[in-house]
Amino acid sequence: MTKISARNIYKNYGAVEALRGVSLDVAEGEIHAVCGDNGAGKSTLIKILAGVEQPDQGELLVDGAARRFDSPTAALKAGLATIHQDLAVAPDMAIYQNIFMGAELTRSVLGLRLLDKARMRRESLGYMGQLNDSITDMNAKVNALSGGQRQAVAICRALRWNANVVILDEPTAALGVRETEQVLQLVRSLKRAGKTVILISHAMKDVAALADRVTILRTGENQITLDGGDLTADNLAHYILSGEVNRVH
Numbered sequence: 001m002t003k004i005s006a007r008n009i010y011k012n013y014g015a016v017e018a019l020r021g022v023s024l025d026v027a028e029g030e031i032h033a034v035c036g037d038n039g040a041g042k043s044t045l046i047k048i049l050a051g052v053e054q055p056d057q058g059e060l061l062v063d064g065a066a067r068r069f070d071s072p073t074a075a076l077k078a079g080l081a082t083i084h085q086d087l088a089v090a091p092d093m094a095i096y097q098n099i100f101m102g103a104e105l106t107r108s109v110l111g112l113r114l115l116d117k118a119r120m121r122r123e124s125l126g127y128m129g130q131l132n133d134s135i136t137d138m139n140a141k142v143n144a145l146s147g148g149q150r151q152a153v154a155i156c157r158a159l160r161w162n163a164n165v166v167i168l169d170e171p172t173a174a175l176g177v178r179e180t181e182q183v184l185q186l187v188r189s190l191k192r193a194g195k196t197v198i199l200i201s202h203a204m205k206d207v208a209a210l211a212d213r214v215t216i217l218r219t220g221e222n223q224i225t226l227d228g229g230d231l232t233a234d235n236l237a238h239y240i241l242s243g244e245v246n247r248v249h
C-alpha cells in the first residue's frame with residue numbers, strides 16, 4: 001500500500017495561477033476524493049500526480065520519499081496510474097488486448113517471438129476477477145461493453161502495470177444510475193485489493209458514498225478537508241457553494 005503527499009504545490013499557466021500552495025495527504029489504502037467548483041485546480045493537481053504537468057514549486061512524496069514525475073511513464077513506474085475520463089480504451093479491440101496494450105506478453109516458438117494470447121487472456125481474467133467477476137469473456141470487444149464495464153477494463157490495465165495508487169478522473173460522469181453503481185463497486189473492489197484511490201468528482205452523492213476523506217479546493221487553494229460524519233453530500237455541496245473554511249455542525 002502506498003501513501004501520497006503533495007506539499008505546497010504551485011502551478012501557473014502563463015498568467016493563470018491554477019494552484020497556489022495546495023497540499024494533499026492521501027493515506028495508504030484510503031479512498032480520497034478531490035472536489036471543488038469548476039476551475040478550482042483539481043485537474044491540474046491530478047495532472048501533476050500523473051506526471052502530465054510539473055509543479056512550479058512544492059514537492060510530491062510517495063511513501064515519504066520526494067519524487068518528481070517528468071512523464072506519465074515515470075508516475076506509472078512509481079506505481080501511480082491515472083484513468084482519465086476518456087478511458088483511452090480501443091473499442092475495436094478485445095478486453096485482453098486493451099489490458100495488455102503496450103505491454104504485450106510473448107512466448108518463444110522455434111526462435112520466433114509470438115504473442116502469448118492464452119496467458120494474456122488468463123491474466124486478464126485474474127485482474128478482472130478482482131473487480132467484476134461477471135465479465136468473463138476476455139475476447140469480447142470493448143465496444144460491446146457498457147460504460148461501467150469499460151471503466152473496469154481501464155482499471156485492469158492499471159492493475160496490470162502494478163499500480164498501487166489508482167487515480168480516477170470523473171469516473172461516473174456521463175454514466176446512468178446502474179452503471180454508476182457498477183463503478184462505485186469497482187472503486188470499493190480496488191480498496192479491498194489494498195489500492196490507494198484518488199477520486200476526482202463533481203458527483204457529491206458518489207463521493208459521499210465512497211470516500212474516506214475529501215479535500216476541497218477553491219480557486220487554487222485548499223478550502224477544507226472532510227471525513228467521518230462530516231462527509232455527506234449535503235455538507236460537500238454546502239462547502240463548495242459557500243466557500244466556508246470552518247466546519248459547521
Ligand SMILES: Nc1ncnc2c1ncn2[C@@H]1O[C@H](COP(=O)(O)OP(=O)(O)OP(=O)(O)O)[C@@H](O)[C@H]1O
Nearest residue numbers: 013016017018036037038039040041042043044045
Ligand atoms: N492548459 C491550460 N492553460 C491555461 N489555463 C489553464 C490550463 N489548464 C487549466 N487552466 C486554468 O487553471 C485553472 C484551474 O483549472 P483546472 O482544470 O485544474 O480546474 P478543475 O478544478 O479541474 O476544473 P473543472 O472542474 O472545470 O475541470 C482554471 O482557471 C483553468 O482555466
